[in-house]
Amino acid sequence: MAGLFTLHLSSCKKELLFSKNHLTFSVDTVLFDTVFTTIGTTTKRFKIYNNANRPVKIDEIVLAGGKTSAYRVNLDGESGTDFKNIVLPAEDSLFMFVEATLGETSASTPFIITDSVLFKSNGKTQSVKLAAWGRNAHFYNDTIVSGVWTNDKPHVIYNLALVDSLSSLTIQEGTEIYMHKGAMLYVKSAQLIIDGSYNNKVTIQGDRLEPFYADVKGQYYGIYLDHALESTIDNAVIKNGTVGVHIYDDHPTNTNRTLTITNTEISNHSSYGIFNYSGGSIMGENLNIHNNSIYAYILLEGGSHNFRHSQFLSYGSEGNQPAVAIKNYFTRSDGVTYIGDVGEGAFYNSIIDGPGEFQVGYDTLTNNGTVSISMEYNTNLIRQKTPFNGSSFVTNLWNKNIQYENVSENKFIIKPNTPGHEQGNASLTLTPALLSRDIDGKNRSSVPDIGAFSVD
Template identity: 30%
Template sequence: MINADGTPGPAVGNLEIEAEDSLYVFVTVKIDPTSEDLPFVIQDSIGITYNGNQEWVQLEAWGQNATFLREQVITANTTWKNDRPFVILGGLLIPEGVELKIEKGTKIHLHADAPFIVDGTLTAIGEKYDSTRIVFQGDRLDEFYKDLPAGWPGIYFRQTSTDNLLRYVTIKNAYQGVVTEKGAGSVAKIRLEQCIIDNCFDAGILAVNSSIKASNCLISNCGKNVQLVQGGEYEFTHCTDVAVTNSYISHRQPVLAVTDFVKIGDQLSVGAMKATFTNCIFWGANGTVENEVITAREGNEAFDVRFINCLWKVEKDPESVVAENIINNSDPQFESVDTRNNLYNFRVKEGSAAINSGTATVVSTDLDGNNRVNNPDIGAYETTF
């Protein structure tokens, strides 16, 4: 469809343009769905005749078919294939006892009204390359909107959810990235491996008396990067937890908060806390935060929080914790932080105090899939120079 200076087409004529003036021409393309899985190109042209002359303006539009799901309930064990993107409208629910598997390279786009709710099990296993990572993001991909936080609600693992695994998964531009409630059983409710959680308006990870085992994860530029509250059991190994004030997020909250309580109104709920952070970076910049790691204990439940071979930015050491081999207030020297263009590379440069300062763990590769060495680097990335 074409519209020239407010007059609809397909043919528009007898338009006068005064000297040094102009007119606007708007073109909209509507592509009928097909069975094609790969992206395709639609080409056309506009003919312009003026003062006895004729010119042609070439048009080109890209499109791709998608699988659209509205208020979807996954009623049986299901596998999503990567042949075309998924667009979720109105939300999606995986009920208790049901597993959704997602193939490598699958892209999931969620509308502003579409929470991804897991009462059962989510198994999302990607691979290290950009083309084979699994991506959760909003459905607005046009310029300006594509980088805004809070474009969709987030992924919510509710109380009955168990045995979730996310590997090589990117979660970006949500209101909250991963939210998990209290779970049952002796194994971690969620395993996050080689995951990126970025640009979430509120929390990147919010865990309420739950259990998470995370390794080689980057949690970056969220309003409240990692919030572990009302106790639970957590193990973070080789994670980079960083926030930098930019055009979308103002860094005003610590990148890590660990508490044994949550307070709603006048009601205080307390739970035992066990958390271990090994070879992790906790850093913030261009904000108002002096202590990027805070802990708080209100109850009489067990409170066992340990930091081993970590690099953090704090003015006051966190309370009631065990801290071993900590590098304090030494700039990690990230490869690139470009807030003007919203481009970030949180690998560390040569000379960083994080290099070779970790302790050996069972985590043998990094976020890029590179092998760890005997004296590994602190953080999600292992240097290769």
Template identity: 30%
Template sequence: MKRLLSFLLCFGILLFWSSCRNDFEFTPSKGQLEFAKDTIYLDTVFTNIGSSTYNLKVYNRSDDDIVIPTIQFENGVNSRYRMNIDGTTGLEGTQEGKFFEDVELLAKDSLFIFIETTIDISTLGGLENQFLYTDKILFDSGNNQQDVDVVTLVKDAVFIYPSKDDITGIVETLSFDVDGDGTPDETTLEGRFLADEELTFTNEKPYVIYGYAGVGAGKTLTMEAGARVHFHADSGIIVTDNGSLNINGALSTDQETLENEVILEGDRLEPLYEDIPGQWGTIWLYNGSENNTINYATIKNATIGVLSEGNQNATTDKLTITNSQIYNVSSFGILGRATSIRAENLVINNAGQSSFAGTYGGKYNFTHCTIANYWNSSFRQFPALLLNDFIVDENNTVFTNGLVEANFNNCIIYGNDNPEFLLENEGEVFNYKFTNCLLRFDNNNLDGQGNYDFENLTFYENNLFNQDPDFEDPFSNKMRIGADSAADGIGLSIFASQVPNDILNVSRTVAPDAGAYQSVVFDED
């Protein structure tokens, strides 16, 4: 009973206070607002693609409750920006998101303004491929007016996307010979095949791809030096029967901008997305595609960097990849299935599963490559390097296919897990060899057993184990090795003569190091 009386008494006091209290009395703003920043940079966006949402915090440091008579864009209803203030969108109609009246702000309080944009570069005038679009957010008017600048760089691009039925909303899907019977098959893969006039990607404008851009039978997609290719979520490139992909990048003088490399990444340009894995699908070299080459390319933030299937017995390698980097993939850097791949001066790092997986047999020859995995975003099931000769179907039936050869010469295979290579075979043909490599494998339960008999010169020759590669900063994908690297000088000259310069064009003909880079002395800072 006492508790009830106490509760009623407290409730009565609160009720009396609230019923007697006058509403807040707001005085007009006098230009004394403070802002968390004086300029809002919305980073770079592609034309007609919406930006991320950015925010501005506005403070009332005074002891008075104030009302801001107007908040609006300087360009008014013609502004390409839109804003939301603490969950409201302002006046209705054409001024929605552009104009706000009588915005109240309590003493010693703050409010949030959220800003977005979607800009059609063709409406901005000029012939440039990019345009710096600016506006201002105006607070109040006259002598009390304050402002904050808003800035966005808008880039023009070549957009490649499948058609969409305006009534049903159904998106075009790819049809091609999936099962090898000579008849095209319908797939659920959204996308379309590139027209002949679209089969050369230049460096004049970036390319933005929605869905899968298909390379048809007998066609070749060429990417010239300096091309920039951006993929929307669940998008990629697929090269079908008798088609080819040739990425023809070149050595860059600036290792920050990589001006001559071909860069393939997601279509979100904001710094927040710079190193986010899994933003797009894959480069899919489908069974039957042939003579695919990748030179001086950076492939980043995909689900699988390159998926290569089939053609292991072709007279030429299905994929030749040189002087290239694959980073920040949510699954595999390169996933091979019964295929043939030749790699030189290749660097792979930060994969949610394996950096390189040669599965269901195949042919693989890697020389002066750095296959590392310093993934730290989640638990990964597999090591940096995985080789096997089998697949298991939904009925748990095991199918095998011979690993004809898998040679790793003057390579570094390392990471932040242990061991960093796994060799699993179910069939009789399982040929592999590691020569003059730096390897991470420290497992007493497996060392010397089965595929891990490191004294057997048929499979292992002149390798170093579990010694520091001295990477510059592997968690930031800086994979150069320092002068203290265990890989320094351990390479075999006969392999170095096949790849005489490293990925930065530094000669390795004298005292070659293992991996894609010759060692350097890092700057102390």
């Protein structure tokens, strides 16, 4: 590859014999996938070739939009908008790097911003086009939020969007939420209502929209419910963070669950799908939690949960981690080991599965009988090399060959006439009107399938 060579000719030296050929390029258009306004794109590059056996003199390379362009270019390490008298040696090439930052507009739908780079040599002007799709958004950066987030434009969070004490935030169906690196939606002694629908789910993911980031874990932190008022998440897709939902304790005024979460997929997080810490109370129905690096669900230092028609899958985890981990004690930074009750520990009509032999892990202390550990597993599909025994485990199907549509494509719907199909217990539905439909809104039969999906 040639270095950037600006032409300086001297009358006392022999002039270079330049080729009359024209340039060629590795692409005719540099296209950026959708990017939010005010957020810079990743850097893309293309190559400029001289295929001739003599040097080519490039009289000028110009960013057509000049200094007001949404694009920035760099020619072999030198930034600018206008480069003159460049010599490209024979059978050599140059790199040009391109970035873009799109300004805000009034558009509520995606729009395209174009420009071009012009190359003038041998009496001819050639060009490489530049194009980027942009979207306007609502932006939050260490912002206190409440009220209603509408679905008119995406919502982008930097650092923190805080729902503060005794306030409430409702998120409408179809709302798209994008979080920057390390960002979280933090609900502190307040209420969160995510109100999606079967056909118009709320989506929560990282703010990098390039295809490379489509399945990259750990792009942001997640949703953090800190002593939250009674909150609900319905019909959401939460992906590519560190923790899907992190619950810390319960609010002292709550008479119902800290969180009721339904019809929701939580996937591809670098730590946990759901992290229930130190006393949170969860009701979960029609959940599909998969491909998280450590656990699909972890309860630590006490709490309670009741899960129905859900699936906790350790496919995509690092090593042979179990899908579900229950540990009711934890030694905090003050050196004290805190022990909590597991007030309710129910799994009904659910799947707990993964590639490892042990998909449920318990590590509990009873503190000489002063701490209670509740567990109830009824009519589940569970992979566990050594099945649990006792009255807390009823009608479970252990270590069956569960057949999903396609594990590699994350299609965790069991196949007809395989384990779990029409083997659920209809009497275990706590809210029959809701659980008569699966995670996608499809009607269940009178003998339901185990898991979040109803199978044809």
